Amino acid sequence: MSRLLTFANSTIGLKVIMAVSGLIGIGFVLGHMSGNLLMFKGQGAMHDYAVLLRTSMPLLYAVRAVLLAAVLAHIWSAYTLTMRSRAARPVDYAERRPQVSTLAAKTMKWGGVLLLTFIVFHLLDLTLGATNPNFEHLDPFNNVIYSLKRPLIAVFYLAAMASLGMHLYHGAWASFRTLGLARPSARPLARTVAIAVAVIVAGGFVIIPLATLFGAFSPTR
Numbered sequence: 001m002s003r004l005l006t007f008a009n010s011t012i013g014l015k016v017i018m019a020v021s022g023l024i025g026i027g028f029v030l031g032h033m034s035g036n037l038l039m040f041k042g043q044g045a046m047h048d049y050a051v052l053l054r055t056s057m058p059l060l061y062a063v064r065a066v067l068l069a070a071v072l073a074h075i076w077s078a079y080t081l082t083m084r085s086r087a088a089r090p091v092d093y094a095e096r097r098p099q100v101s102t103l104a105a106k107t108m109k110w111g112g113v114l115l116l117t118f119i120v121f122h123l124l125d126l127t128l129g130a131t132n133p134n135f136e137h138l139d140p141f142n143n144v145i146y147s148l149k150r151p152l153i154a155v156f157y158l159a160a161m162a163s164l165g166m167h168l169y170h171g172a173w174a175s176f177r178t179l180g181l182a183r184p185s186a187r188p189l190a191r192t193v194a195i196a197v198a199v200i201v202a203g204g205f206v207i208i209p210l211a212t213l214f215g216a217f218s219p220t221r
Contacts, residue, residue, distance in 0.1 A: 011084065014077040019175035021074040026172060026197060028067050029164070033204035039144060039211070043220050046141035054138065071119075078112065108170055111163040118160035125153070136221070145219045148212040157209045165202030172197045 007013040038045040053060055121131065125147055129135025134146035148154045173194035211217060 011081065014081050015178050017073050017077040018081070019178040021070040021077070022171045022175045023179075024066065024070040025074065026168065026175075026201075028063075028070075029168075029201050029205075033201055036144075036208055037204060039141065039208055039217060043139075043141040046144075047138060050138045050140050075112075075116070078109075082109070107163075107166060111167050114160055114163045115167060118156065118163075121156070139221070141217075142219045142221055144208065145212055145217050148209045151213070154209040154213050158206060161202050161205045161209075164205065165198040168201055169194050169198035 008017060035049055038049050124130040125132050126135075126140070126143055129137075129143070132143060132147050135143050148157060169191070173191040176193065
């Protein structure tokens with residue numbers, strides 16, 4: 001156990017924790033996106049989906065527990081690595097030379113903060129209904145419509161999903177590299193799988209608020 005804790009607290013161990021927890025997060029967002037796309041099948045499909053989740057509570061709570069642990073582990077490892085990096089160089093470079101990097105890599109920290117803020121709001125809005133005055137239990141179809149018909153909420157959603165796409169683009173690639181699933185490349189910006197993951201997930205989420213704003217969905221109550 002002591003060896004495991006020592007490894008988990010090492011720089012390599014923290015990067016492995018970030019990679020594994022990140023991949024768990026990718027699996028979740030893919031599943032969540034698939035459920036969201038049932039909006040295009042109508043209220044009945046969304047209601048059946050909500051009922052299925054509620055009738056599978058032991059499994060649902062198990063998934064939530066794993067996801068919560070992954071999110072906390074991801075935040076903890078990211079924060080610890082950032083603090084160690086700062087401690088290793090308390091005085092910044094006198095001159096910075098451009099390196100091969102991406103916008104996604106440069107905005108990971110603030111993008112993560114935006115995503116965490118969005119997750120908290122999203123749970124309050126569409127899981128608990130605390131910020132959605134038209135919320136009704138087991139009616140996700142109308143709950144989503146009433147939520148996203150508020151322009152500021154829709155814009156917030158779109159911004160968060162753009163951030164999610166960039167986070168996935170850099171995070172998926174970094175996770176594959178950390179776990180040895182991707183070989184070093186002479187073209188570090190050519191990250192085909194990471195691009196595919198980012199585009200599919202972010203695109204699948206973004207289409208819902210856009211469709212709502214352009215009137216593709218109409219409330220049934």
